[in-house]
Amino acid sequence: MTDSEERGHLLTEQINPDSQNLDQLTSLELVELFNREDAKTLSAIAAASSQLAQAIDCTAEALSQGGRLFYVGAGTSGRLGVLDAAECPPTFCTPSELVQGIIAGGAGALVRSSEELEDRQENGAEAIAHRHVTELDVVVGISAGGTTPFVHGAIRAARQRGATTIMLACVPFEQVSIEADLDIRLLVGPEVLAGSTRLKAGTVTKMALNIISTGVMVQLGKVYGNRMVDVAVTNKKLHDRALRILQDLTSLSRKDAGLLLERSGRKVKLALLMHWTGLDNQQGDRLLTQHQGNLRAAVQSSKNGSSNS
Template structure:
């Protein structure tokens, strides 16, 4: 781990030659500069494609075995982890405990700066103990500069409990090393505003977390084609989305879709299976359970059994 007093050499702390005259640019020049620099986030994701794929595979395997995914971070990194975790239940109808965000300082740090708390290694260790992390779980530590003691403490504690670990940073391995099961480096270069990692580093981190969590949910059967068939129907917008999914995939009328959605207890996945197989809700639930929630597999299994 890099000495906390000598961080100036880190990629995330260096000055960006492209923004030396930042305080003298016009508004349009500022927008153009941000646009050029933000393009680096796409290249960073492309260069990290293999490690991102490894993270998806490792996390999918763990969750299929009953494990949980924890994001751990401080400041911006912690907030991004909490945000991604919070979006999983409404998007994929996943239980809140399946993907969780841990941030230094707790819930209060989401709206009030508490970056000083990131220097406490023991707080990271305590957070892991509090969540009762086990060998079934995955802990993904997010630290733009790679040195955050809170994250290092959490990851080391997770490893000691047998959990799999993923390290995500925006500095190269030669600047900061960490022995994790998967090591993701998102190299976007120095920030326009030197050291302000809520900019490119924050953007590329959000992109990477989107890729990991969405891909894992796809692999867990939460998606059919490119439709979120496990969407939680909790408000009018999501009910309308559920109805449109049913109409688009089956060709039924809106009234028919509404009736089927009610008979399936507002489960789009179950409604589709009932429509395609003529099973009742109880039979559909049983078949989905047999196929580990995979709608496509359930349909194919029913077709095969019907043809015998």
């Protein structure tokens, strides 16, 4: 290991003046301190709202044109990216390759500390090459301190391949320069435990990823109102949720909602379209395909067709 670069100037490494007596606090005082500090994540998200909206728009456009979304990070940042990516298939019924998380060290780093692997830019570049990233794709680099070599290597390689690049970091622009198409800074200040970016930085990162991925899926028609109408019905909990969505939106009894769900092949979105339009399974599926899976557009199209006939 070579000598490390001085990082004490970074916001994420600085000492929080409000927690310098952390080891002398009662448990209640500690909880109250964390609560005050965590409230800063809301302000950070608010300050970055316009940039987060840009991230949603450009990512949704890319995915609608056949692109993919990649999150790239190391340590906590990498785990958060993998977590958000892993939640997309069950929540929105997306193919596993549509949203992917890349973490330095691979799957083993999810459960085992592999921090030394984040120092290799070439590994980040190799991860991008391995997934055959193209100009259709979006690559989101996640680095609390903004300096992670693995992430920088990935972002640089993605840019060279023409992909849209987005960066999430928790340090000011003047402290770290990052070459990305969209550079989002989530400034939550120094951590309660100095340098432990799994705390506020991790929390605000998870909030940002929640917003981006959900916003993208809304634009892709994976949501109707605030219901996850593309939910994958893969277990009892999700089967119950699917039934309740159908009941709420159609006023059917639970029994009839269940029959409708089965006729649709356990596809909530298709079941709703069938109920509202009178189309059969195959007709509804074709209409949804014509409208890129957007239920609201498909329903409106059916109404327009009926009124014109």
